[in-house]
Amino acid sequence: MQALNLFTRFAPNKTFVALILGLVSGLLYSMLIPIVMLAISTQTNSDAMTSRIVDVLGFEVSNWTLAVVFFTVCSSIILLSTLSEIILTRMALDIRSRLRRDIYQKVQDASIGDVDKVGRSSLLQALATDVPTIIGGAQALPGLVSNCVIVFAMLGYLSFLDLDIFYFVSKTVLCGSVIFLVITYFGNHYYKIARLAQDRLQAAFLAAVSGVKELKLSRKKYTFFEQKILLKEELEVRDLQKKGRTFHILANNFGDAMFFVTIGFISFILVNYYHFSNSELVAIVMVLLYLSGPISMILSLLPTLSIANISVDKLNTLFESLPSESYDEASDKKLEWKSLQLRNVEYKYNAQGGDNNTSDSFGIGPIDLSINAAEVTFIIGGNGSGKSTLAKVIAQLYKPCSGEVYFDNELVTEKNINTYRQGIVTIFSDYHLFPQVLMDHKEYDKEKHKLEKHLKYFGLEDKVSVDDYEFSTLDLSDGQRRRLALVIAMIDVPQLYIFDEWAADQDPEFKRVFYQDILPYLRSRGSAVLVISHDDRYFSHADKLVYVEDGKIASVEYPEKPEQLEKVNTKKNVDIEGIA
Ligand SMILES: Nc1ncnc2c1ncn2[C@@H]1O[C@H](COP(=O)(O)OP(=O)(O)OP(=O)(O)O)[C@@H](O)[C@H]1O
Numbered sequence: 001m002q003a004l005n006l007f008t009r010f011a012p013n014k015t016f017v018a019l020i021l022g023l024v025s026g027l028l029y030s031m032l033i034p035i036v037m038l039a040i041s042t043q044t045n046s047d048a049m050t051s052r053i054v055d056v057l058g059f060e061v062s063n064w065t066l067a068v069v070f071f072t073v074c075s076s077i078i079l080l081s082t083l084s085e086i087i088l089t090r091m092a093l094d095i096r097s098r099l100r101r102d103i104y105q106k107v108q109d110a111s112i113g114d115v116d117k118v119g120r121s122s123l124l125q126a127l128a129t130d131v132p133t134i135i136g137g138a139q140a141l142p143g144l145v146s147n148c149v150i151v152f153a154m155l156g157y158l159s160f161l162d163l164d165i166f167y168f169v170s171k172t173v174l175c176g177s178v179i180f181l182v183i184t185y186f187g188n189h190y191y192k193i194a195r196l197a198q199d200r201l202q203a204a205f206l207a208a209v210s211g212v213k214e215l216k217l218s219r220k221k222y223t224f225f226e227q228k229i230l231l232k233e234e235l236e237v238r239d240l241q242k243k244g245r246t247f248h249i250l251a252n253n254f255g256d257a258m259f260f261v262t263i264g265f266i267s268f269i270l271v272n273y274y275h276f277s278n279s280e281l282v283a284i285v286m287v288l289l290y291l292s293g294p295i296s297m298i299l300s301l302l303p304t305l306s307i308a309n310i311s312v313d314k315l316n317t318l319f320e321s322l323p324s325e326s327y328d329e330a331s332d333k334k335l336e337w338k339s340l341q342l343r344n345v346e347y348k349y350n351a352q353g354g355d356n357n358t359s360d361s362f363g364i365g366p367i368d369l370s371i372n373a374a375e376v377t378f379i380i381g382g383n384g385s386g387k388s389t390l391a392k393v394i395a396q397l398y399k400p401c402s403g404e405v406y407f408d409n410e411l412v413t414e415k416n417i418n419t420y421r422q423g424i425v426t427i428f429s430d431y432h433l434f435p436q437v438l439m440d441h442k443e444y445d446k447e448k449h450k451l452e453k454h455l456k457y458f459g460l461e462d463k464v465s466v467d468d469y470e471f472s473t474l475d476l477s478d479g480q481r482r483r484l485a486l487v488i489a490m491i492d493v494p495q496l497y498i499f500d501e502w503a504a505d506q507d508p509e510f511k512r513v514f515y516q517d518i519l520p521y522l523r524s525r526g527s528a529v530l531v532i533s534h535d536d537r538y539f540s541h542a543d544k545l546v547y548v549e550d551g552k553i554a555s556v557e558y559p560e561k562p563e564q565l566e567k568v569n570t571k572k573n574v575d576i577e578g579i580a
Pocket residue numbers: 116349350362381382383384385386387388389390
């Protein structure tokens with residue numbers, strides 16, 4: 001029923017209409033047999049028949065009134081099923097799009113820590129598997145309703161034909177349903193485990209794609225990875241789904257078999273105990289045969305709905321793992337500040353629970369630190385000392401477990417965090433380059449020229465151009481990609497820049513340009529600039545040097561400025577001031 005709840009939540013009107021259409025078409029379908037039976041039974045009265053024969057387009061039509069009713073019902077069924085199919089397809093597409101949008105939104109609103117914990121593979125699997133499975137369930141629903149209506153109406157008609165046979169068939173259907181549900185339960189159980197295994201398979205596949213170079217260069221590693229990880233998950237999913245599907249097929253066929261046994265039992269055994277007239281027996285068997293179609297439909301649709309329910313459960317769990325971290329709708333208005341202060345701030349990975357919640361998970365703090373506008377602060381320290389973690393707390397991407405963050409005198413809360421984030425631009429080591437310029441039309445027209453100047457300044461003008469919001473290519477060297485990221489970052493004038501080892505893969509010339517030209521330039525525009533660096537040669541260019549050791553601030557220094565900064569321009573000799 002989770003699937004039905006989801007549909008009524010996302011598309012209440014369409015779900016309602018689709019169910020009503022299913023119900024009405026079920027009722028109409030169930031009218032066909034009584035109409036035909038009535039037509040046949042009236043044929044026995046030949047006088048009445050002769051009087052009712054009408055000539056239509058050269059054909060003799062007996063029982064004219066019933067014929068009109070029959071064709072009206074048939075045309076209504078065709079009309080309703082066409083309408084229902086259109087509504088259903090549109091509803092399915094609506095729900096699919098809503099579910100996908102909900103997933104995008106959840107990822108956007110959740111904390112980085114939660115998104116990391118859930119992982120790319122689970123999110124992709126939700127999009128690739130759960131959403132289509134739920135849509136399959138949505139499409140099965142009206143068919144299920146209409147077939148249930150046919151079954152109930154036909155059972156009603158059977159009770160009118162013969163009460164004893166009705167009781168017999170009802171009891172058989174009830175017993176059959178219980179056994180069917182028990183067998184289906186086992187099928188669902190395997191599908192549930194298979195669904196969890198699919199997440200692991202997706203993770204393994206992503207690893208195989210990301211690590212294709214490493215695996216290609218080592219047959220030994222590839223064999224181990226393929227046999228022990230990728231194929232292990234692949235075969236597990238396959239085997240679990242096979243078991244699940246087998247139980248579902250058994251349940252379906254058991255249902256069908258039960259039904260045929262019932263018809264046979266009535267036709268060959270019960271007839272000997274009850275005295276039916278020939279026409280009664282024909283009517284009963286016709287009703288039973290007619291019932292077999294809808295019952296078989298219900299039996300095949302129920303597993304589809306059960307699997308859709310498993311996916312709804314999975315999606316709900318995913319959504320619960322991605323709670324919204326703030327209720328602040330970021331405003332476009334930039335909040336200006338002169339100083340960002342961390343007071344007694346602590347952050348610990350996996351602090352909110354989860355499988356990896358071990359007491360020895362890494363944490364930083366308690367930390368007291370100020371980052372000031374128009375100041376270049378370097379964060380330095382050994383590998384794994386917590387520099388990037390600290391930078392992510394400063395960027396308001398990681399929420400401190402304790403302590404407070406202030407922008408000037410304003411405390412960061414769930415109400416204002418998104419707005420403060422709008423004034424921060426970062427290039428972390430796992431930065432992402434979008435192939436498009438993410439600006440609206442007005443801003444793009446205004447900034448395009450500046451973008452082109454920046455590309456030239458960074459020596460990229462022969463490599464990348466921008467046309468109609470699109471970069472011509474992102475197939476660049478690592479150093480060039482980072483330069484392109486900086487080109488984009490510099491378009492804006494944010495309150496705070498954070499660069500995490502930006503210069504690590506730059507050639508010596510661009511390293512110098514970064515430390516000696518770019519950082520002072522960004523500072524001169526009034527931004528606070530935070531740089532994580534291992535380039536000790538340039539530490540003297542910082543206004544403030546924060547040394548981090550084992551998640552804590554070991555020292556803060558204010559280096560003497562070198563008297564004469566070596567002024568070096570890019571290959572194209574464009575002055576940094578010229579790019580503004
Ligand atoms: N997503 C994560 N989940 C759990 N622990 C993490 C995560 N990212 C980093 N860590 C832990 O935090 C520690 C500090 O990592 P961090 O990236 O902050 O170090 P760093 O000082 O920037 O190192 P480097 O100079 O090598 O970039 C690491 O030792 C690692 O164990």
